[in-house]
Every structure is written in structure tokens, then in C-alpha cells.
Amino acid sequence: MKTQILTALKFFLAMTILTGIIYPLLMTGVAQIAFPSQANGSLILKDGKIIGSELIGQKFDSTIYFWSRPSAISYNPIPSGASNFGPTSKALKKQVDDRRIAFATSNSIVDNGTIPPEMIFASASGLDPHISPKAALMQVDRIVKARQFDTEKQQQILNVITKLSEGPQFSFFGDERINVLDLNLELDRLNKK
Amino acid sequence: MNEAIQLIIFLVALVLLAPILGKFMAKVFMGENHLLKPVFGWLERSVYRVSGIKSEVEMNWKTYLFGILLFNFIGMVFLFLLQIFQVWLPLNTEHLPNVSWHLAFNTAVSFMTNTNWQSYSGENTLSYLVQMLGLTVQNFVSAATGIAVVLALIRGLTRKTTDELGNFWTDMTRTVVYVLLPLSILFTIILVGQGTVQTFSHYITATTLQGVHQVIPLGPAASQIAIKDLGTNGGGFFNANSAHPFENPTPFSNFLIMLALIIISAGLVFTYGHYAKSKRQAWAIFITMLILFAGGLALSLWAEYSQNNVLNIAGNMEGKETRFGVMNSILYSVTTTVTSNGSVNCMHDSLSPLSGLVAMFNLMLGEIIFGGVGSGLYGMIIFVFITVFIAGLMVGRTPEFLGKKVEAFEIKMAILAVLAPSIVIKLFSAIACTIPAGLAGLNNAGPHGLSEILYAFSSAAGNNGSAFAGLNTNTVFYNLMMGFGMLIGRFGVIIPVMAIAGNMARKKITPESAGTFKTDNWLFVLLLIGIILIIGGLTFFPPLALGPIVEHFLMNLGVTY
Structure with missing residues (x-):
């Protein structure tokens, strides 16, 4: 029970960093290099x-x-x-x-x-x-x-x-x-x- | 003519790509070698290491379910807090105020349950930080949750005499790392190429040719839109969702988005076929879904191209975009409502009554025609249970599915999973129709007003998220009612499904005999379609008659409200 809660918290943190920070930042970088005009509106x-x-x-x-x-x-x-x-x-x-x-x-x-x-x-x-x-x-x-x-x-x-x-x-x-x-x-x- | 060609390209792409993706996903979830393992294997292992996951240790249904509930609860609380404190957090470039508690609750539940109902407009409510750190994350993990549940169910159906249904954390990690993330990266780049914005710059003020100031919103939109479409989430970065030129800039982006809405859900049917070691079982379900989809689409197209005697026009363009036209708007509306995606490229509130009815009926059936990623298939399997049960009653034999006996417990759980969302739709709509707080938000009068309320709760219960958007739901009453509706619609199905998975896994597999009722032939497909339509029809015909159906006849008479 306790280990499950700890796993859940750590896994949520991992997902947040991966899909909420690394992914959007990486995509912004790629977009700004590949399609600067479109990416900026x-x-x-x-x-x-x-x-x-x-x-x-x-x-x-x-x-x-x-x-x-x-x-x-x-x-x-x-x-x-x-x-x-x-x-x-x-x-x-x-x-x-x-x-x-x-x-x-x-x-x-x-x-x-x-x-x-x-x-x-x-x-x-x-x-x-x-x-x-x-x-x-x-x-x-x-x-x-x-x-x-x-x-x-x-x-x-x-x-x-x-x-x-x-x-x-x-x-x-x-x-x-x-x-x-x-x-x-x-x-x-x-x-x- | 051009319309017909586009439709055919879409359907052919769907039928060709779904089995390929399904096979790939089967390899991913079974832990076999596949194309992306050498590329992202390190990422999968890092997630396990960081989170302390023993990926090979399997769980029984209760532990698996506990993981689901716990993880979703954490995500909901985090998203709620992000919103009510956004003023004091970074990346709030437009200095947007903190979100009210009831809107924050609604939005947190909405994104956690894969519904993505939005009582707010993205442009003037949420900071870039909330959009990416809160919403984008839930877009990924709520989709992965749906897939994890269906994997547990499939294992329960195809394994024998065991308690083990897989490892929830492993299933989540593999879904995100090998399926959702790679597809999203590819899709983001294509979207930006078509014109979707992806930047952290401030909004821009332009001076138009006629000399007016126009504020142009920006943001890290493409990365969120990619997963919003692929994960059957549907929550728009901007208020107009996929109708907004920054979310869906071109007809080509529109085509790819429509494919993205449906492809994972369709692919999972074939993943199931691989687990069951029977392609015929998969095709039977796929064809059932395809027929229901095509039937709704045909009715919706016919209705929208028919004459509107109030406005004196056939194929009107209210709430539609020029670059899509009528056909692509209707195809999108049917695709997004069958799949529980809920993003829109035209305004469903302004559709002809019967096109609105098709969209609404798709939600009411429980999002099982392809449905949400994972949730569509487990919802459909619930109906398969009910169908084999009724077929069993007709011939007086204990029903079986995939060689296992379907008994009282499974049927009780299946009925519970069908009833939970239906109760939300009818009961909550009835309450909203009878009290001032419910009627206050209406944008249209007459039968269309009832349709607005009915649609909202169907959307919540089916975890779809699309709307007859004239209804203003950013009130304490609607935010709370819709929030609870989404929770019941999501977990009122997941919990019985997990119980079925656990119970089925323990059973023996008996060899097929001459008396076995086959679940992989045309007879079964027709029976399944019949059961779905009868249950859906019996449950929802009365309110639909008072809403869209009567509106259709009044429109033909030229009556206005």
C-alpha cells in the first residue's frame, strides 16, 4: 500500500517531467528551427x-x-x-x-x-x-x-x-x-x- | 465528387492503417521486440528506475485498479492546484487570474477522465504553464489509463486460471513511451509545418488593414494539440478548438487530425485480436464499429445537405469554416463523437437537428463505436457480453466468450457499466431542466434548448467533451454536476470492467464444441449491432424525441424560437 503510493507519486513526477516539460520544450525547439514562421503565428x-x-x-x-x-x-x-x-x-x-x-x-x-x-x-x-x-x-x-x-x-x-x-x-x-x-x-x- | 473522394481516402486509410498499428501495439504491450525498442528502450528503463517500478511483477485486478485510482487522483489534485495558483506560477505571460475553485474542479476532473469538457476559453483563462504542465500531461496519462484498463481486460479474457492481469505501471509506461509520445512528436512537426503555433512568446498585437488592434494569441499549442487528437482527449488549446485556424490550419491538417482521432482506438481492436490469437474476432468487432460509424455518417450527411426551411438554404455554413466545407465538418463531427474525442471543427450547436442527433446518439451509446483509446474497446466488449448472454438465453445454453463461461457476476457488472453513464445523462439532464440554475445557461429556446442540456450530460457521461457550446456551463451548478457526471461516466465503467477482468482471468478455457455460439461471424455482428441499437434506442428515444427529432419536424414547418 505504502510502496504503491510512493510509486504512484514518483511515476506521476516522471510523466510530468517527460510529457509536460521535456516534450513541449523539445517540440518548441524543433518547430522554431524547422518552421520559424509558422511556429510564431x-x-x-x-x-x-x-x-x-x-x-x-x-x-x-x-x-x-x-x-x-x-x-x-x-x-x-x-x-x-x-x-x-x-x-x-x-x-x-x-x-x-x-x-x-x-x-x-x-x-x-x-x-x-x-x-x-x-x-x-x-x-x-x-x-x-x-x-x-x-x-x-x-x-x-x-x-x-x-x-x-x-x-x-x-x-x-x-x-x-x-x-x-x-x-x-x-x-x-x-x-x-x-x-x-x-x-x-x-x-x-x-x-x- | 471531390467530397466523395475525400471520404473514400479517409475510410481506406482507416482500414489499412488500423491493423498495422494494432500489430505494432500488441508487440509493445507483450514486451516483444519492435521497431522503437532500440530507439526508446533507454527511456522505458529510465522511467522504471526513477519510479522504482518492478516491471515484470504482475498484479491482480484489485491492485491494478488501486493503481489506476491512485494515480488518477494524484493527477487530478495536481491539476486543480496548478489552476487555482496560476498567478503565482511562472509562464503566465498574459497575467491571467487564478481560476475559480469550481471551474478548476471541473477542468481537473475533465482532463483526468479523458473527457476534456471545457467550461472555459483557453485564450483568456489558462497560462502556458497550466496548459503544458497540467493539461498536456493529463492528455497523455488519461489516454494511457484507458489503454491500460483494456489491456487488463484483454488479459483477463485470454489467460486462464490466473489472478495476474499485468503491471499497471508497465502498461502506462509502454503506452506513453512507445505509442503516444512517438506519434505525438511526428504529428506535432507536421502540424507546425501546416501553420499551428508552437512558441512561448507573448500574445501579439497587430494593427489590421482597417486600422483596428487585433490581439493574436500564441502558445505551445501544437505539442498539446497532437496528443489531444491522438489520445481521444479533445480539449482545445483555443476556444474554437479544431475550428481555430491555429489549431487546424489547412484541409490537410484536418484530414490528418480526423485520422488521428480514430486510429489508436481502431488499432486496439486488432491488438485484441493478437492477444486472442484470432484475427476473425478482431474483424468482427471492427466491422461492427465500422457499420455503426458509416450508418451515422450517412444520416448526418443527408440531414446536413437537406433543406432548412427556416433559413431557406441547404448545406448552411453557420459555425463552419470555409476551408473545410460541409462534408469535412460532418465527417469530423461524426468521427469526434464516435471516438469520445470531443474536439470539433464545426459548431455542433448549429448543426441540422438530425446531424446533431447523430452526434448526440454516438455519445449516448457509451462511446463504443471505436470510442476512446482503450475505453471504446472495453465498452464494446461489455456489449459483447450482453449479446452472448441474450443469445445464450435464446438457445437455452450457458453463454461463452472466447471459451470462457459468462455467468451472473459478469452480466451484473456489464449492466452496471451500461447503467452508470445512462443514469447520469437522464437524471442529471432532468434536474438541469427543472431548476433555474440549469436553465440559466441556455443559448437557444424550444426543443433546441433541451438538446443543449441533453448533449452536455451525454458528453460528460460518455467522457467525450464536445458540446452544444451555446450552453454556458461555467457556473457552480454546471461545473459541479458535469464534474460528477464525468467521474461516474469514467469510473462507473472502469471499476466493473476491472472486476470482470479479474473474474474472467480465474476461469478455465473449455474447448469449442458444436454448440458454441460463435462470436466471429456475420450473424454475431448483426446481433451485436441490434443489441447496441435496441439498448441505446430504448434508453434514449424519449428525450431524443422531445429534442432533436421534434426540432427536425418543426424546422421543416419553418417554426422558429
Whole structure:
């Protein structure tokens, strides 16, 4: 009995050191050497300042930018989260109806039913960095107008969308998507040209 | 089309890899030579030396069980203390306050029981130190505990006329050193390559393109996420769990995580086959699990792609991520609920009613469809006992399993192991539904509100940890009720299982005769599936009818709450 208790304590200590200290420290070391950018949050710098992370979505609601998805936490990552509204939620129905109208009106869309679902539903993390390429294409006319671009620049935006669109990873995994922050960074670059 | 291909790749990978891993684990646990022995043998021996373990001395079921309870109790107390004192401990980079006593109790129980229910959000509650020194450790050892229990049970079933069931410390050490740790190291590196963070730096404040400050949380996440997925733990480093872009950055990481959720539990079925010296026994159980898994998956996919008349859309994206889409969200939700993992890449609260029902029913069945590492298999073997018992009643013969008589004691224990979690689900849910403290946390009204409560206690009792996360459970009432629910769901099964192991080990093995009811053919598979569904259905149909099922019909009528 007494030896069993002593063994339990010593074994717990051994496991704590092995899996709670050595393992995470070792992994941090390996990660920092092998993948320093990813391990530190895939940060994006502009003029020496951190403007965000490649993986963490940002709120875009200005007419001059591609909009990101609705977010239950307004893209404030502390903490991440979703609406958790159920499929018969009155509150969700109202949100979705409002978003449908808002997106259709701002982007001059005639048929509400063609809006890609990710633009009217909030994501799971509240930080989804992607939208579908289709949702990006729907916003081009609005952005061209807001930025007073000519047809040449409009074509350049379309080229950027093609360039940044990601198909399924390794041709199989996941859905088509485009990173909104990357897209908007390219937009700002176009403006300077 | 692409969806179908992904699904097929997943299932093929599962069926191919599980037997390989199962064979490897059998060699590890039997103490034979294997691939990793030359690499990590020194580590195994060091753990024995440091802890004073005589690795070859075997234990009877009571000593083995005492080791389990003692070791888990120590781990729980340590984790509790870490949380309530985190302010005064190092590596609290964001100066997070001490955790309240009831949340600390809930979290300590939760991680010790391999549930990983989280009443908190990782980003703004726990320091880096608590996450790694407390949670990561429990992620490893709670998984190893489940495997140790199933090893004792398997030995009890396959040995004859003995009291010896193996050495608990040896089983724990081998599980961690040769199975969990190497897989976690490999997986951590892949995850970081895909974009998961692994650092001890402070959180970073960025200034977004629209000029807003955005605080980006960091931490030693990948190392914890790897074991959280492999050990069927499921507790996220960040609140959004596997939906968070830092936990699950790409569709490829998502694919590997789904495989990680299920592969050890699936592999253990074949480990059992090696002990029983019968691949057919293993395949019978594996196919039973696979059929139940596929059935749930098919229903869930159909439901989620069907029209929602409230929102006027089929395949909605509420609580889902663009990079995963509907198919990968549903596949994940079914995989994580059958395996008692409980991490999520979409919000189960926002699933269509019948997809939510599938997830919930998986929890209610007691996490036996692959199930938790170790716990899934011992839970399934409990149902095998009940099945041979009922088959025996039908033909009027003493039931047998693997050549041993299954008698009154085993059946009593088996029923106890089935009843304990069921009582938690129904009784605790009933209490929560009738008092203000229980109803206060609801995020949705109508039948969906009942589903939120029912799901929470099913998750606790099944040691799953996923949630209809709208329910706010960080209250004294829920933290305590859920804590006790998890304890009963875990040890209310482990104790009867160990008693069965001890009792079975003492029995003789009688040779097979013409009258033996075979447990390795299709007839048995179908009977086993039938028994599981009948017991689960009879127990839980009434509350499910009032929750997700009625919600499904109301949704079709366009009713909102």
C-alpha cells in the first residue's frame, strides 16, 4: 500500500517531467528551427509593422475592401468562437435575412439565392481567413467603383483573384477558397501603382 | 465528387492503417521486440528506475485498479492546484487570474477522465504553464489509463486460471513511451509545418488593414494539440478548438487530425485480436464499429445537405469554416463523437437537428463505436457480453466468450457499466431542466434548448467533451454536476470492467464444441449491432424525441424560437 503510493507519486513526477516539460520544450525547439514562421503565428509585416496573421481573419466591412465572413466575435480573437445558434433559432434567421439583403444591396446582386453561404453565416472560429473565390468575384464591381478604378485595374483585380484562389490541397483535400487578407493587401498594392 | 473522394481516402486509410498499428501495439504491450525498442528502450528503463517500478511483477485486478485510482487522483489534485495558483506560477505571460475553485474542479476532473469538457476559453483563462504542465500531461496519462484498463481486460479474457492481469505501471509506461509520445512528436512537426503555433512568446498585437488592434494569441499549442487528437482527449488549446485556424490550419491538417482521432482506438481492436490469437474476432468487432460509424455518417450527411426551411438554404455554413466545407465538418463531427474525442471543427450547436442527433446518439451509446483509446474497446466488449448472454438465453445454453463461461457476476457488472453513464445523462439532464440554475445557461429556446442540456450530460457521461457550446456551463451548478457526471461516466465503467477482468482471468478455457455460439461471424455482428441499437434506442428515444427529432419536424414547418 505504502510502496504503491510512493510509486504512484514518483511515476506521476516522471510523466510530468517527460510529457509536460521535456516534450513541449523539445517540440518548441524543433518547430522554431524547422518552421520559424509558422511556429510564431504566420505573421504578415508591412513597413516593419505587424498587420496580422496569414491564418487569422480580420474584419473587413469598408467598401474599398473584399469583405470577410460574418463573425460572432467581430474578429477579436480573445476568445475565438461562434454564435452557436441552432437551426430553428429566431435570432439566427433574422441575422441571415439581414445579411442576405445587405450583401445583395451593396454588391448589386439581383438574386439573393446566388450569394455563397459563407457570406451570410458566421464561421466556427469567428476568425475564418477565407471566403470562396465566387464570393470574391461578386464584390469586384463594388470595389472598382469605390476605388474609382478603370477597366485595366478591374482586370488586374480579376487576375489577382485567379492567382490567389486555392483549389483542394494536394488536389483532394478541402474546398476552394481565397485568403481575404492576402487579397486586400494586393488591392492596396494596385492602388499605389 | 471531390467530397466523395475525400471520404473514400479517409475510410481506406482507416482500414489499412488500423491493423498495422494494432500489430505494432500488441508487440509493445507483450514486451516483444519492435521497431522503437532500440530507439526508446533507454527511456522505458529510465522511467522504471526513477519510479522504482518492478516491471515484470504482475498484479491482480484489485491492485491494478488501486493503481489506476491512485494515480488518477494524484493527477487530478495536481491539476486543480496548478489552476487555482496560476498567478503565482511562472509562464503566465498574459497575467491571467487564478481560476475559480469550481471551474478548476471541473477542468481537473475533465482532463483526468479523458473527457476534456471545457467550461472555459483557453485564450483568456489558462497560462502556458497550466496548459503544458497540467493539461498536456493529463492528455497523455488519461489516454494511457484507458489503454491500460483494456489491456487488463484483454488479459483477463485470454489467460486462464490466473489472478495476474499485468503491471499497471508497465502498461502506462509502454503506452506513453512507445505509442503516444512517438506519434505525438511526428504529428506535432507536421502540424507546425501546416501553420499551428508552437512558441512561448507573448500574445501579439497587430494593427489590421482597417486600422483596428487585433490581439493574436500564441502558445505551445501544437505539442498539446497532437496528443489531444491522438489520445481521444479533445480539449482545445483555443476556444474554437479544431475550428481555430491555429489549431487546424489547412484541409490537410484536418484530414490528418480526423485520422488521428480514430486510429489508436481502431488499432486496439486488432491488438485484441493478437492477444486472442484470432484475427476473425478482431474483424468482427471492427466491422461492427465500422457499420455503426458509416450508418451515422450517412444520416448526418443527408440531414446536413437537406433543406432548412427556416433559413431557406441547404448545406448552411453557420459555425463552419470555409476551408473545410460541409462534408469535412460532418465527417469530423461524426468521427469526434464516435471516438469520445470531443474536439470539433464545426459548431455542433448549429448543426441540422438530425446531424446533431447523430452526434448526440454516438455519445449516448457509451462511446463504443471505436470510442476512446482503450475505453471504446472495453465498452464494446461489455456489449459483447450482453449479446452472448441474450443469445445464450435464446438457445437455452450457458453463454461463452472466447471459451470462457459468462455467468451472473459478469452480466451484473456489464449492466452496471451500461447503467452508470445512462443514469447520469437522464437524471442529471432532468434536474438541469427543472431548476433555474440549469436553465440559466441556455443559448437557444424550444426543443433546441433541451438538446443543449441533453448533449452536455451525454458528453460528460460518455467522457467525450464536445458540446452544444451555446450552453454556458461555467457556473457552480454546471461545473459541479458535469464534474460528477464525468467521474461516474469514467469510473462507473472502469471499476466493473476491472472486476470482470479479474473474474474472467480465474476461469478455465473449455474447448469449442458444436454448440458454441460463435462470436466471429456475420450473424454475431448483426446481433451485436441490434443489441447496441435496441439498448441505446430504448434508453434514449424519449428525450431524443422531445429534442432533436421534434426540432427536425418543426424546422421543416419553418417554426422558429
